[in-house]
Amino acid sequence: MTADIIDGKAFAATVRGKVGEHVARLKEQGITPGLAVVLVGEDPASQVYVRNKGKQTLEVGMASFEHKLDASTSEEDLLALIEKLNADPAVHGILCQLPVPDHINADKVLAAIDPAKDVDGFHISNVGLLATGQKAMVPCTPLGCLMMLRDKLGSLSGLNAVVVGRSNIVGKPMAQLLLRDSATVTIAHSRTKDIEALCRTADIVVAAVGRAEMVSADWIKPGATVIDVGINRVPNGEKTRLVGDVDFASASQVAGAITPVPGGVGPMTIACLLANTVTACCRANGLAEPEGLTA
Ligand SMILES: NC(=O)C1=CN([C@@H]2O[C@H](COP(=O)(O)OP(=O)(O)OC[C@H]3O[C@@H](n4cnc5c(N)ncnc54)[C@H](OP(=O)(O)O)[C@@H]3O)[C@@H](O)[C@H]2O)C=CC1
Numbered sequence: 001m002t003a004d005i006i007d008g009k010a011f012a013a014t015v016r017g018k019v020g021e022h023v024a025r026l027k028e029q030g031i032t033p034g035l036a037v038v039l040v041g042e043d044p045a046s047q048v049y050v051r052n053k054g055k056q057t058l059e060v061g062m063a064s065f066e067h068k069l070d071a072s073t074s075e076e077d078l079l080a081l082i083e084k085l086n087a088d089p090a091v092h093g094i095l096c097q098l099p100v101p102d103h104i105n106a107d108k109v110l111a112a113i114d115p116a117k118d119v120d121g122f123h124i125s126n127v128g129l130l131a132t133g134q135k136a137m138v139p140c141t142p143l144g145c146l147m148m149l150r151d152k153l154g155s156l157s158g159l160n161a162v163v164v165g166r167s168n169i170v171g172k173p174m175a176q177l178l179l180r181d182s183a184t185v186t187i188a189h190s191r192t193k194d195i196e197a198l199c200r201t202a203d204i205v206v207a208a209v210g211r212a213e214m215v216s217a218d219w220i221k222p223g224a225t226v227i228d229v230g231i232n233r234v235p236n237g238e239k240t241r242l243v244g245d246v247d248f249a250s251a252s253q254v255a256g257a258i259t260p261v262p263g264g265v266g267p268m269t270i271a272c273l274l275a276n277t278v279t280a281c282c283r284a285n286g287l288a289e290p291e292g293l294t295a
């Protein structure tokens with residue numbers, strides 16, 4: 001059997017189209033949604049992300065504010081910038097790119113972002129709201145994964161889902177969203193025993209590990225849906241290429257459906273960031289929330 005390829009790139013274009021329509025409607029009312037992105041230092045994965053984001057933010061008609069800070073920027077200066085963005089009425093969404101350099105406490109930075117502008121959904125108040133089933137800003141990568149799963153499978157109710165990875169950015173919020181959709185959720189990590197056998201019980205596998213091509217065909221139950229979050233750069237002759245956490249060549253022979261890397265979760269993450277910014281803008285202005293763009 002050969003898996004259906006879930007085209008995240010095309011799906012993301014559809015989401016951005018909807019975002020663009022909402023932005024146009026807001027602009028008719030004199031409101032332009034604005035997204036501020038803060039990058040400290042030069043993490044290579046983050047640079048790709050920032051570049052793609054800035055371009056697509058403008059394409060959907062939103063305002064983009066990029067703040068590229070030197071790697072030696074002090075925590076104090078970064079917190080001062082966030083305070084300024086919190087107070088700026090033209091900024092509806094704030095994202096501080098992770099990881100930040102070691103001398104900066106990431107938890108402190110995330111806590112400083114106004115929860116209403118926290119389009120990454122990483123502030124503890126949004127984490128708590130999501131975990132208790134209340135209205136929150138939902139992290140972009142898991143939200144994008146959920147949209148693709150719902151589109152592919154319809155209902156997730158009663159399905160066995162294994163999330164590989166327990167980070168605050170991907171693994172944990174992904175598990176929360178799957179649980180909210182009534183999947184039976186297991187979170188696996190580096191200490192999990194017989195992770196391959198565990199994954200073989202899953203109707204849905206979400207891989208968010210950061211290890212190139214770790215999940216191979218013998219981890220996958222025939223017909224399962226596989227979502228590959230990993231973004232890993234590996235050598236390719238003189239250059240490098242991007243691969244996921246799933247061994248796509250083998251896994252796609254067994255899975256029912258699978259996301260590729262690139263062209264899967266990555267583009268959906270950006271589309272969901274734009275969607276969250278529109279949502280935040282509508283909430284800030286007391287307007288009805290955009291339909292079909294929230295979880
Ligand atoms: N496409 C996108 O939009 C995005 C992609 N990414 C990518 O997703 C991947 C994961 O990111 P992130 O969650 O931030 O990564 P982290 O490094 O924060 O977390 C990785 C998780 O994987 C677990 N893990 C590591 N090694 C193994 C192993 N051998 N077996 C089982 N579990 C293991 C770790 O377990 P433990 O906790 O026990 O150490 C940890 O929970 C990366 O490749 C990243 O680049 C990230 C964000 C967005």
Ligand SMILES: Nc1nc(=O)c2c([nH]1)NC[C@@H]1CN(c3ccc(C(=O)N[C@@H](CCC(=O)O)C(=O)O)cc3)C=[N+]21
Nearest residue numbers: 046048049052096097098120231262263264266267269
């Ligand atoms: N606060 C914060 N929030 C994040 O969401 C966050 C972060 N920090 N730090 C870095 C990771 C990584 N990440 C990516 C998002 C999109 C692509 C992406 O667009 N990928 C495309 C294109 C890759 C390419 O251009 O080659 C693809 O997979 O097809 C990649 C990586 C978000 N992250």
